[in-house]
Amino acid sequence: MPRMGPQERRTEQRREQRQALRERILEVSREIVKREGFASLSMRKLAEAIDYSPAALYLHFKSRGDIARALRREGHASLRDAFVAHTSIADPAARLNAMGRAYVEFGLAEPETYRLMFMEPAGSAEAAADADDNGNGHAAESGAATLSLIADAFVELRAADRLPPRAAPIACAEGLWANLHGIVALKLNGAALPETPAATLVELSLDVWYAPVNGTEPRGTETRFNSPDRSDTSTR
Template sequence: MVDQKAQLVDAGIRILERDGLAALSARKLAAETGSSTMAVYTHFGGMTGVIDAIAQTAFARFTEALTEVPRTDDPVADFIVIGIRYREFALAHPQRYQMMFGTSAESLNRHHADVTTTGTASSRGEFAMSFGALRDVVARMIEAGRIRDDGVPVVAGRLWSIAHGAVLLEMAGFFGHADHGLTQILAPAIFDTLVGMGDERERIERSVQAALASAGLG
């Protein structure tokens, strides 16, 4: 038996990526799945529930992308791999990324949390898992003495801000389409930030090489 609820979520993701968040509606979902608008309300209670369900799926896949590479004994290398996977996911799924971390999805805004005081990015555990992956590797960098301890959530928030800003600008086309967003903007910004927080350039270079090899880019 076909799971109609899962069908509607998959259809919502297709509409989101094809037409954008503003195009999501009960009528479009019904047309995409060959069902009725009533199915949306039966399974989700309305479009807010649909968007939450799409976000749950998106965050699960995003978290998987950030954590699928095995942990090594070099936390800076592991952090760089997470950054590479973060950018890859965002560029491959721009509409999903903007729904997750943009400002337009009001149904998600109600779950947002202040990372500087709570240590998490969301009041919903499944939404917060991706920030948890970043927070954990930041804690390891601090414990290893690679960067100074300004508080794990705060440092994670700073590094996330750099990645998020660079990725959004790259998605908008400001850095071209030849990986300049990574090689000339994001990577140097992260490199300089790590140096500013106490790491040594030579050690970071070694971590970069290890990360590129781990990510299959070396």
């Protein structure tokens, strides 16, 4: 491999420094969002936390919304990874159960990231910043990639004649996602309902679509997901 000259080394060092600063900005942003919520994040507060001028931050991120887009991207990648970890489960019903649990666990373990990903008002500046030149959000693309993993399992259930006659796999996947989001949102917002443990709600949602394996009754469970400490969202 050819040795770099002095100018090339300086260029490479500057590139590495820029990348390190960008990663540091995201790291501190992530910490602030997890601790205080995205509403508490400002470019000035972030600059003070990393001991840089706000102008230095704008060289890496055009706005707070640009940071939101990067954090959303990370969140969607983490959620998809949580789903991919269960794709080796052969039985599609058991795979959906594991993915459903993983979704709820992610939402309750990363409440502020989840809120930023799925509960930020669509008309907000941060949400608008998530759109590309064609008007299609990166979050929508990431969500579609994750949704496809759910839909694949429903396709297998359809092939095994384990879905109701009119249940389209993609519609089932979207319906399950909506149910899972509802479970997480209710828990995060400290709603009086549901009182049923989140894991049981996941299984009951799935039982609507597929026949129990080997004719067994739906499996009840006492598994409980941990809710954020800062709100009264514990399961009973």
